[in-house]
Amino acid sequence: MTTLPQAYDYSFAERYARLQLIDWWDQKAVCGATVLVLGAGAVGNEVAKNLALSGVGRLVIVDFDTVEVSNLTRSVLFRPPDNGRAKARAAADAVRRLNPAVSVLPVVGDMEWDLGHGWFVDADAIVGCLDSVRARLAINRICRAVGRPWINTAISSSAAEVTLFGTEGPCYECTVSADELEQSRRYSCTGFRLPDVSDKIPTTAVTASLAGAWATQQAIAQIHRLSGRDVPGLRPGQRLLHTLRPLATLTLKLTEDPACPHHGEPIPVVRLGLHPGNATAEEVLKACGSDFEELHLGSEFVQSLKCVRCGHRLRVSKPKSKVDDALRFCSLCGEFSRSAIGVSILRRGDREARRPLSRLGVPPHALLLLTGPRRTVWAMLES
Ligand SMILES: [Zn+2]
Ligand SMILES: [Zn+2]
Numbered sequence: 001m002t003t004l005p006q007a008y009d010y011s012f013a014e015r016y017a018r019l020q021l022i023d024w025w026d027q028k029a030v031c032g033a034t035v036l037v038l039g040a041g042a043v044g045n046e047v048a049k050n051l052a053l054s055g056v057g058r059l060v061i062v063d064f065d066t067v068e069v070s071n072l073t074r075s076v077l078f079r080p081p082d083n084g085r086a087k088a089r090a091a092a093d094a095v096r097r098l099n100p101a102v103s104v105l106p107v108v109g110d111m112e113w114d115l116g117h118g119w120f121v122d123a124d125a126i127v128g129c130l131d132s133v134r135a136r137l138a139i140n141r142i143c144r145a146v147g148r149p150w151i152n153t154a155i156s157s158s159a160a161e162v163t164l165f166g167t168e169g170p171c172y173e174c175t176v177s178a179d180e181l182e183q184s185r186r187y188s189c190t191g192f193r194l195p196d197v198s199d200k201i202p203t204t205a206v207t208a209s210l211a212g213a214w215a216t217q218q219a220i221a222q223i224h225r226l227s228g229r230d231v232p233g234l235r236p237g238q239r240l241l242h243t244l245r246p247l248a249t250l251t252l253k254l255t256e257d258p259a260c261p262h263h264g265e266p267i268p269v270v271r272l273g274l275h276p277g278n279a280t281a282e283e284v285l286k287a288c289g290s291d292f293e294e295l296h297l298g299s300e301f302v303q304s305l306k307c308v309r310c311g312h313r314l315r316v317s318k319p320k321s322k323v324d325d326a327l328r329f330c331s332l333c334g335e336f337s338r339s340a341i342g343v344s345i346l347r348r349g350d351r352e353a354r355r356p357l358s359r360l361g362v363p364p365h366a367l368l369l370l371t372g373p374r375r376t377v378w379a380m381l382e383s
């Protein structure tokens with residue numbers, strides 16, 4: 001929970017007077033809440049706009065993409081001069097204009113690699129506003145691993161859906177077909193950075209508003225439920241679906257896949273007063289005690305690429321998620337014959353375990369998995 005911005009206290013009652021007439025509405029809870037908005041496309045714009053109007057305390061908006069002119073037909077926060085700007089920054093600026101009391105943190109990057117996953121633990125509500133199955137699978141994996149519910153959105157030109165995935169029961173992966181899962185695995189199996197191939201599904205301002213409105217209602221419900229209030233909204237494992245053809249609004253109950261791998265106990269989180277800018281893997285392991293032997297970076301840190309045919313080496317020094325897949329091509333051999341030489345697990349005494357974690361691609365507020373013979377925890381770094 002964030003603290004209330006003192007500078008705006010004088011107008012607080014006046015600004016939120018109408019909202020406070022709602023019997024279940026708790027403006028202080030809304031103003032004290034942090035919401036993680038993953039994706040600043042059409043739906044992310046709607047969600048950020050609605051939450052800013054409602055007076056949410058802090059928004060973390062994540063997107064790797066830049067604004068294109070064609071986004072202007074659906075994205076309420078963007079204007080023509082934003083063309084070419086990072087979507088997360090353009091959305092954050094617009095949110096500040098709508099409600100200067102909202103604290104906004106734009107994160108320009110991939111939610112899987114560039115965002116510290118500590119935000120999944122600290123957010124009072126998590127809203128997925130992304131258009132790819134791969135990204136949704138990643139959100140689902142993280143939320144299940146830390147035991148947090150999340151809200152998923154999806155739109156087309158004729159339908160909008162919003163789903164609440166809980167900490168138990170059906171998760172997103174339970175709802176994905178074997179074909180989609182296989183396709184997403186095949187796409188990302190090398191771990192190298194691939195060109196963006198997301199399908200350009202046509203959507204409209206109407207379906208974006210529908211999904212954005214219901215996702216906002218759900219985020220507000222999640223914030224209120226944390227203090228034990230019963231608020232109108234979906235229950236875990238429920239999906240609200242609006243379709244234009246046929247004209248219908250349905251509430252669906254999702255079913256759990258007994259073979260789904262994301263239904264174990266969440267892993268506990270240990271907060272550390274360490275920042276990846278100066279802390280090393282050795283210091284993180286030391287801070288958590290002798291129970292832990294290994295620190296998992298999450299993404300492999302590639303030191304070099306070596307051709308398995310001719311032995312030629314290319315120095316890289318980057319997380320694998322930032323190394324273009326095309327670099328696997330060895331121009332000497334004319335084949336995709338280069339493979340990565342790097343580290344993904346660090347132990348005490350390793351050379352890389354003595355380097356600041358940020359040099360190994362670890363972002364602020366990261367969650368790092370620490371394992372030992374008896375226990376596993378997430379070590380959370382400072383933001
Ligand atoms: Zn599942
Ligand atoms: Zn070669």
